[in-house]
Amino acid sequence: MSTSRIFDDYTPKMKTKSRAYLYWNYSRAKLGFPAVFLFCFLFFIAGFLSSSLRSQSQKEVSGVRQRGRQLDSVEYDLMAHGKTGDDSISIIPFQVISWRPRAFYFPKFATPEQCRHIINMARSNLEPSKLALRKGESEKPQNVRTSMGTFLSASQDGTGVLDAIEEKIARATKLPRTHYEDFNVLRYELGQKYDSHLDAFPPEHYGPQKSQRVATFLVYLSDVEEGGETAFPYENGLSMDGSFDFKKCIGLKVKPRMGDGFLFYSLYPNNTIDPISLHGSCPVIKGEKWVVTKWIRDQQSPF
């Protein structure tokens, strides 16, 4: 039996439970008064510690940000794996944010060092972000997507950080790296935003597609003091009657926080486009937003 290996810094450590065997007959024969006293004392200390821990966690729950339940320490046994499988168990904590859109939050997906590294790689190559052109459109100045950005591939990064992030995205999404576009690093400064849009390409607007975007995985690389949320105005079918202003920041909002991952699907399981995956990036009100996007396709690269 092999014990599973930890996959990265943020996964909870797996512990082996310590076992304490106490043989009553043995203890009764040998324990004198000092030992009994010592036992009582230890029980008192243990009780005191556990109650103070409990009140600590209650304080955190009443704080601004609710603390999720800690994962139990469990020991896992590995299964025999195939040629392309892992010899370790991955634990990647996540929260279902919504089923409409299908959206999942991965707290502390990347480390602060990894985030800073990606920002530094991207910083010197930023250009105004572009829009995918619809049928009959040509490129022109626009006020829909005002961020700056650049594309980076995992192979460009000799330190292996982008490679590690891409591997982890593959484990989190269970979708293979052969279907990934390059990383798109984006910077939104004060007032910059991306109006609501679909990441998938509806053929009625963009013509027939050789491959379609299935899902999007974002890693927020910075905290943003105010604004900059990823917003889904059609959450749970609301505001879909045509009355909704595409420039408004309404609906389900995900606040960017350094290192957090966020996954949503643009297609239904039957491969048609989910209109509720419509989303945008709210204007940054205070601070600066850095995010890296990984678009995942239904066909293998090159697309």
Ligand SMILES: *[C@@H]1O[C@H](CO)[C@@H](O)[C@H](O)[C@H]1NC(C)=O
């Ligand atoms: C695909 O799935 C969606 C959601 O379940 C459904 O509304 C839609 O009608 C389906 N489309 C097709 C072509 O099956």
